[in-house]
Amino acid sequence: MAGKKTRKPQWRGIFPPMVTPLLDRDRLDAPGLERLVEHILAGGVQGLFILGSTGEAPSLSYRLRHQLIERVCGQVAGRVPVLVGVTDTAFVESVNLAVKAEQAGAAAAVLASPYYFPAGQPELLEYIGHLVPELPLPVFLYNMPSYTKLFFEPDTVRQAAELPNLVGLKDSSGNMSYFHRLQACLADRPDFALLVGPEELLVESVLSGGHGGVCGGANLCPRLYVDAWAAARAGRLPRARELHDRIMAISGSVYTVGRHSSSYLKGLKCALSLLGICSDFMAEPFHHFRAPEREQVRAALARLGLLK
């Protein structure tokens, strides 16, 4: 296939999944958003991913999602590519979001499987085959089985990767055996970007040939993740390990307050608020940490040397 030969590897590096700063459930924290975007970009990241799970996209009204797309694309103004989550249970709404993103200047769309009805793999492949060509942007698949109840199986990805505008996959399964199977399946497609979601797996995935990470912690300390990616990519093992340990220290303290699976998201927003970057308001069904949890996060940030 001629097309394949001309595809150049790109989409390497750190693409932080930006949290969505909110004042209430349907109102952006506009100054916080502005500060957050600049804070992240100052860390040298290779792109910015909005409206993912970390961005609470499914909990936001379409009106607010459109507003966020416009503001962020406008502010970034081409300094780095902006990726926009367009996952939806309704085909047409995914198209609508992608059209909006393209008009606003986004560089790519990110698509998880529909997450209400669990489809079989042949149906999932057909869904991708119908939807991706309708999206006016390069597209990343987004493997997020804990929320969608569905894996993109390696064979499905292999076949989907033939679509001209499918450029990569972000894997948030946390299952590195699966990630390695994807790598083996796509060994002849260096242009197809394989990014990892959980930041705890960033270093090892890049050491094994992965292309980068969509690391939530890069909202907080973007430079750390960029450095870890670069060290792993260059095979500088002692440095990569040192930065990995630092990532684990954040993960093991900021994201583990309380006992719910939402601790990661609440801890991250709480930390950003403690650093004075943006509000920690969360859209339903979540609520932000109350005082006792906030104190735990504050103490963790202090121990990590992240509080000025």
Next chain:
Amino acid sequence: MAGKKTRKPQWRGIFPPMVTPLLDRDRLDAPGLERLVEHILAGGVQGLFILGSTGEAPSLSYRLRHQLIERVCGQVAGRVPVLVGVTDTAFVESVNLAVKAEQAGAAAAVLASPYYFPAGQPELLEYIGHLVPELPLPVFLYNMPSYTKLFFEPDTVRQAAELPNLVGLKDSSGNMSYFHRLQACLADRPDFALLVGPEELLVESVLSGGHGGVCGGANLCPRLYVDAWAAARAGRLPRARELHDRIMAISGSVYTVGRHSSSYLKGLKCALSLLGICSDFMAEPFHHFRAPEREQVRAALARLGLLK
């Protein structure tokens, strides 16, 4: 509480979860819809529930959902109450749907938990406490853990039931022990309607004091389910068992072609199409049965005496 005393038991009977007849992913099968509504109402049902799981609501665009609400409410014109699914991952979109439903003349809204992020029970209760008062209609909770990853625990329901416009719960968990725990929890609230989802459990739930069913098969044979409900309610055991066996015969043949969890929905739409009622087109991520499965459904309908 004075309010409680004046609440009268209602919402008893069969409220079919209507399939959504489609010509393609974003276009209603308008004549099929009209025929389907009349077919169901002719069966003597006590209400009509649109935009539930059987109605493929999460797979439909908001534009089409609004159109469906208008058309169905217009056609039913008060002959029976229309219940409208308003479940959404975004709070504001649920409110929007309920406002639309109220304006169109719907009688109630039906609300499952948000289904992307799994909330804890305290968060779920808070979510209900914030959202239900904003909905301009009586509200049913909709327990659907296989799709939402979340149970409405009995304590949560007990507390939520204090909200003035929360009038009942539809349980599609398939777990009758849970249903009985709900009944025990709400023994002093005969006005709070407990409806069961899976039609295989209709008779036993009504025999145990449940108030009715949201039975998918009532798209096909509405009278059968109304009769089964009435027999069970009256304690006419031999008749109730006979009708239960008939329901099991449908369930065990029409809904079990193929091996996916979507067999129920595909079989039901296929059967409606074979009976000449409406199109069997399905919204992504599903597709309708191809010829071999269609023949199996045809044979099942013939054995059941449902093909003219």
Next chain:
Amino acid sequence: MAGKKTRKPQWRGIFPPMVTPLLDRDRLDAPGLERLVEHILAGGVQGLFILGSTGEAPSLSYRLRHQLIERVCGQVAGRVPVLVGVTDTAFVESVNLAVKAEQAGAAAAVLASPYYFPAGQPELLEYIGHLVPELPLPVFLYNMPSYTKLFFEPDTVRQAAELPNLVGLKDSSGNMSYFHRLQACLADRPDFALLVGPEELLVESVLSGGHGGVCGGANLCPRLYVDAWAAARAGRLPRARELHDRIMAISGSVYTVGRHSSSYLKGLKCALSLLGICSDFMAEPFHHFRAPEREQVRAALARLGLLK
């Protein structure tokens, strides 16, 4: 098949899954055991099932299991049939247990699927086909998916039911739709006994034609469950409902102290100890309730009028 015609329906009624009274992890509470057996038999039960999940069988040494089989069969001395759990991950150990049970005078063996490796249905059917003929007793299958990770699918049961010494199935899935599918599958086999595990489902399963129950609460109040079974079997609906409510009152209080799935077992043993019947010691990995939980169980028993 000639054999089928001569099989007479039997195995109707209540077969309590007896708890195993222990003094420590490898020592029977012999006087407690003796009292418990008499207490249960005095309730008019149709049989006694030892070494099931409620009997903590997998947690007991083989030596102690053998001892229990001997003692109980000896004490019961043919007054009712004794059923013995022979489930094991190792084929040969299941045979050994069944041989021991047969020698001691047991009337039937009860067999769940192997519970470490999850087999597919064809392998499960083959396993049954190999093992059941080697067991020198009539055999019940025992569907317990929450512990074994595996369902006996209706087709598998239908085929297995051809084995001459397979006489029934105990379903502890809690899924009444599944139970009804089994009933439909085996409609021409009234000799094949379908018993239900969870006592919350006893009345409805018998109303729908089920043959009885393996109710844990019958360790505590055997007569209640026998009466509920008889009322449901006779179609005496008001009486059956009243007894069902009583069962739910026990289930909703005695089995729900604490938040673990082991609450049922701990609550039951604790209640038996509070009634002076036997020790509440539990084999690892569980431990008996400490004082605060014990007080909650005591209060529940008092409210239920079960404490003298």
Next chain:
Amino acid sequence: MAGKKTRKPQWRGIFPPMVTPLLDRDRLDAPGLERLVEHILAGGVQGLFILGSTGEAPSLSYRLRHQLIERVCGQVAGRVPVLVGVTDTAFVESVNLAVKAEQAGAAAAVLASPYYFPAGQPELLEYIGHLVPELPLPVFLYNMPSYTKLFFEPDTVRQAAELPNLVGLKDSSGNMSYFHRLQACLADRPDFALLVGPEELLVESVLSGGHGGVCGGANLCPRLYVDAWAAARAGRLPRARELHDRIMAISGSVYTVGRHSSSYLKGLKCALSLLGICSDFMAEPFHHFRAPEREQVRAALARLGLLK
């Protein structure tokens, strides 16, 4: 604690989980066993682990397990340490197995959580606290949640690690974030060995500081896994990646014939039989591959250059 200071790091390297060569369900393939042990030892492994999941331990009679312990310990005769799986649902049987292993000359016992009843973490910790001191050998915990339904949470491991004879943990969860949390938790305990189960994760776990692997493929090509471990340990990244790719090539072909979770085990035994090392008979509930699957495995071995 003085004891801690004197503990020397050991248990580094590759400890193959040996398959159990069988002629039928209760008979060892004695010559095959002998060949297999020598084949593995010739690869330079650091130890040998018998009676794990790959060894089908739960499916074997106790008699046969004892026989296997004796034969293997006798044949190895101290050339490398032999680790013996003693996991059981019954406390006493675990002790019995460990006593037998110690008498035969085994070097360590390996203990997963009881796998029928799911315990809570406090109960699991108490269980370890009671059982491990009764085992007359150094003990490894074995985290195998897909079969046991239970994780050893990092806090539980941290506390358990205080037991004098608890020397390490084998993690077969496949979740590297969990593995890294364990590493962080035990950063001050370099003597506590952290081994990884899935061979697809061997290289990355060792690059991150893990101590070795319990790799099923080392039954087949022991040298490959020893080399991969050594390269990763030495930080020779290009070499480690090359060997990792080779491991993935085996994993992606030999272990993926058929669609069941048992494909790994069946493929591995089938491959050993095709190489003339031992029988591929499997204990119930599994059966060995039939001719078509066998041909697929043969073709995979040929492609991999493993068939002479």
